[in-house]
Amino acid sequence: QVQLVESGGGVVQPGRSLRLSCAASGFSFSSYGMHWVRQAPGKGLEWVALTWSDGSKQYYADSVRGRFTISRDNSKNTVYVQMNSLGAEDTAVYYCARSVTASGWQNSYFDYWGQGTLVTVSS
Amino acid sequence: QSVLTQPPSVSGAPGQRVTISCTGSSSNIGAGYEVHWYQQLPGTDPKLLIFDNTYRPSGVPDRFSGSKSGTSASLAITGLQAEDEADYYCQSYDSSLNWVFGGGTKLTVL
Numbered sequence: 001q002v003q004l005v006e007s008g009g010g011v012v013q014p015g016r017s018l019r020l021s022c023a024a025s026g027f028s029f030s031s032y033g034m035h036w037v038r039q040a041p042g043k044g045l046e047w048v049a050l051t052w053s054d055g056s057k058q059y060y061a062d063s064v065r066g067r068f069t070i071s072r073d074n075s076k077n078t079v080y081v082q083m084n085s086l087g088a089e090d091t092a093v094y095y096c097a098r099s100v101t102a103s104g105w106q107n108s109y110f111d112y113w114g115q116g117t118l119v120t121v122s123s
Numbered sequence: 124q125s126v127l128t129q130p131p132s133v134s135g136a137p138g139q140r141v142t143i144s145c146t147g148s149s150s151n152i153g154a155g156y157e158v159h160w161y162q163q164l165p166g167t168d169p170k171l172l173i174f175d176n177t178y179r180p181s182g183v184p185d186r187f188s189g190s191k192s193g194t195s196a197s198l199a200i201t202g203l204q205a206e207d208e209a210d211y212y213c214q215s216y217d218s219s220l221n222w223v224f225g226g227g228t229k230l231t232v233l
Contacts, residue, residue: 044227045212059221103175106216109159113168
């Protein structure tokens with residue numbers, strides 16, 4: 001069965017960096033784009049970033065562009081997000097999610113989600 | 124504010140029908156992009172409920188249905204059950220902002 005397991009969350013000071021990982025299993029990882037989506041405490045879902053299946057393209061939300069970098073290692077079935085210059089507004093549960101693009105990449109949706117990893121930015 | 128607007132809350136008694144609206148604009152839903160819906164039970168990760176406006180993934184009861192018209196979409200839940208109490212999110216693509224979610228709607232089963 002499809003499994004996505006995030007790791008790497010924790011408490012980090014403002015201005016510091018953190019890298020999250022998402023290990024995938026149960027499907028052909030290299031055939032799917034992968035997203036990161038976050039949810040601040042008590043708030044709604046916010047899309048963060050997408051990497052195409054082969055890693056050739058990346059897309060970012062305006063709120064993280066220039067600070068976050070999404071990448072993947074298809075040999076390890078893992079997607080990452082490198083988060084730099086973290087601020088309090090980045091405090092959230094971060095989910096990785098599998099992208100389905102049957103109707104075109106812009107119409108992609110998220111059919112499987114991980115359990116999330118909590119990032120807390122605080123001094 | 125979210126690019127896709129949802130009511131903050133809706134409620135209904137067991138067995139009733141409720142609808143949740145998702146209002147966008149000409150740069151997202153109105154541009155023809157598909158709308159998808161997710162259910163998030165308390166303390167859990169989101170679950171895909173409806174994709175491509177009207178389709179249900181395997182395992183989702185047919186009590187859940189989706190529709191889309193113009194710049195808006197709706198999720199309908201019939202035969203409301205206690206276990207339907209959750210947060211519901213619509214999602215689409217915006218030509219300026221990429222992938223976007225609605226602000227979420229909390230469904231309370233009375």
